Amino acid sequence: MGGMELRITGDPVADKLLSDDAFALLVGMLLDQQVTMESAFAGPAKIRSRVGSLDPAVIADFDPAGFVEVFKETPAVHRFPGSMAGRVQDLARTVYSEWDGDASAIWSKDDPDGPEVLRRLKALPGFGDQKAKIFLALLGKQCGLQAEGWREAAGHYGEEGSYLSVADIVDPESLVKVRASKQAAKAAAKAAKG
Numbered sequence: 001m002g003g004m005e006l007r008i009t010g011d012p013v014a015d016k017l018l019s020d021d022a023f024a025l026l027v028g029m030l031l032d033q034q035v036t037m038e039s040a041f042a043g044p045a046k047i048r049s050r051v052g053s054l055d056p057a058v059i060a061d062f063d064p065a066g067f068v069e070v071f072k073e074t075p076a077v078h079r080f081p082g083s084m085a086g087r088v089q090d091l092a093r094t095v096y097s098e099w100d101g102d103a104s105a106i107w108s109k110d111d112p113d114g115p116e117v118l119r120r121l122k123a124l125p126g127f128g129d130q131k132a133k134i135f136l137a138l139l140g141k142q143c144g145l146q147a148e149g150w151r152e153a154a155g156h157y158g159e160e161g162s163y164l165s166v167a168d169i170v171d172p173e174s175l176v177k178v179r180a181s182k183q184a185a186k187a188a189a190k191a192a193k194g
Helices: 012-020 022-031 037-051 056-061 064-072 081-098 114-122 129-142 172-193
Strands: none
Touching (some): 012 037, 022 081, 037 064, 037 172, 064 081
């Protein structure tokens, strides 16, 4: 995938999978809700070790009830195994049917610009606006994405020197900074609701 070796999970095997496999990285981003970032992005390695593959075709065809069991095995892939297993399979089906099983085509096919990559990401199951922008920032900051206008399309997540999301995690220190800024944002949102 180009770019640097990702260091998100603290587990070299899980991080190497994210660096080498575009679909694994997409799945990690999908799982990144209501669990720690490290746990979410370690999910793809757990799935691969239990299923024997992270090929979108294999995941798409996996027995849905069996796939939920894969998620429930200890340590769990996610704290909401039922809904998240279904989402990962939806994502796998979309990558398989619309992108010929090649997740990296989402951001490379026909040389898209930043806004187009964002549009493609938002069309994926489970990727809302915020998740798509964070993933775009991750591609640009750490995976060597050269798409024109990606920083602007990623909004504040694309800013140089920010510590807002998983896109900015390159080592334990930056993880601590991102966690602090996320907590501050949550507190501010809570205060605003008052």
